[in-house]
Amino acid sequence: MKAQQTPSQKNIVIFASGEGTNAKNIIQYFSKQNNIKVTHVLSNNIRAKVLKTAHDLEINALHFDRAALYHTNEVFHLLQDINPDLIVLAGFLWILPEKIIEEFPNKIINIHPALLPKYGGKGMYGNNVHKAVLENNETETGISIHYVNEKYDEGELIEQFSVKIEPSDDLDSVKKKIKTLEHKHFPEVIEKLLTDKE
Numbered sequence: 001m002k003a004q005q006t007p008s009q010k011n012i013v014i015f016a017s018g019e020g021t022n023a024k025n026i027i028q029y030f031s032k033q034n035n036i037k038v039t040h041v042l043s044n045n046i047r048a049k050v051l052k053t054a055h056d057l058e059i060n061a062l063h064f065d066r067a068a069l070y071h072t073n074e075v076f077h078l079l080q081d082i083n084p085d086l087i088v089l090a091g092f093l094w095i096l097p098e099k100i101i102e103e104f105p106n107k108i109i110n111i112h113p114a115l116l117p118k119y120g121g122k123g124m125y126g127n128n129v130h131k132a133v134l135e136n137n138e139t140e141t142g143i144s145i146h147y148v149n150e151k152y153d154e155g156e157l158i159e160q161f162s163v164k165i166e167p168s169d170d171l172d173s174v175k176k177k178i179k180t181l182e183h184k185h186f187p188e189v190i191e192k193l194l195t196d197k198e
Contacts, residue, residue, distance in 0.1 A: 010085040010194040012038045015092040020050025022090035022111065022182055027057050029187035036194055040082060044069065044094055069097065076100055085194055089148060090186070093125060098150050108148040109193070111186055113178045115160055116144040120153030130174045133165070140164050141174060143181045145189050158193070161185050 012030070016023045020041070027038045041054035046063045054061035068074035076099055079087070089096075089110040101108060112120060114129045124132070133141045142162035147155035161184075163177045 008035055010036045011082065012036065012086050012088055012190065012194075013040045013042060013079065013082055013084040014038055014054075014088045014090050015042050015044075015096075016048065016050040016090045017043060017045050017093045018048055018050065018091050020048065020053050020091065021179065022186055023050050024053050024057070025183045026088065026090065026187050026190065027054070027059055030191075031057070036191060039084070042075070042078075044092070050091075066094075069094065073099075076103070079103070086190060087148075088190060091125075095150070095152060096148060101148060101150060106147060109158065109190070110146055110148050110153070110155070111182060112144045112146065112153050113141075113182070114144065115140070115142045115162060116146065116153055116157065120144075122152050124153070127171065127175070130171055130178070134169070134171065134174060138165055141178065143178060143185065145186065159185065159189050 014023045014026060023041055030036045030038055038059055040060040040062060041050060042062050042064060043051050044064060051061040051063060064075050079100060080103065085107065087104055087108040089108070096108065113126070114120065114133060119129045119132050140162045142160055144160050145158045146153070147158065149155040161181050163181060165174065
């Protein structure tokens with residue numbers, strides 16, 4: 001279903017690889033607004049729950065494979081056609097090709113479940129991050145929202161939000177704390193980026 005675009009509307013494309021709780025939260029947050037809309041959700045995982053979630057919420061949901069991203073221009077041309085105001089990586093586990101990063105300067109952002117530069121880089125996602133944080137007896141953790149460059153988790157920071165780790169915390173409780181931060185702050189930061197650019 002095509003999103004109806006008004007001249008002042010800002011469009012978001014979300015990339016996600018898994019369940020898509022952040023994607024769902026962002027879609028629902030902006031569904032109440034007229035000036036910002038999520039128009040497409042793209043996933044590299046055909047079985048990702050996020051595709052069904054997007055479809056159920058009447059958002060264009062598309063799957064692509066490694067070849068479409070890295071070896072042909074299929075995803076690149078799709079993004080050119082959509083021409084989003086912001087590309088949001090929400091639990092997307094592949095690195096974007098340099099061509100896409102160059103085509104959309106300062107228009108691609110990612111969320112990371114730790115306080116970068118700590119606990120970033122290849123393989124540092126999801127439970128891997130939370131386990132490392134707990135194993136190192138950190139007293140706080142948080143989320144980092146940053147621009148995307150050609151290296152994992154090394155783009156310029158936009159915002160960070162932290163939360164205390166209590167001695168009683170375990171993997172599940174830390175995950176819940178991070179998810180709460182993500183759901184509260186990620187849509188707000190996206191909104192700020194899109195409205196500040198006007």
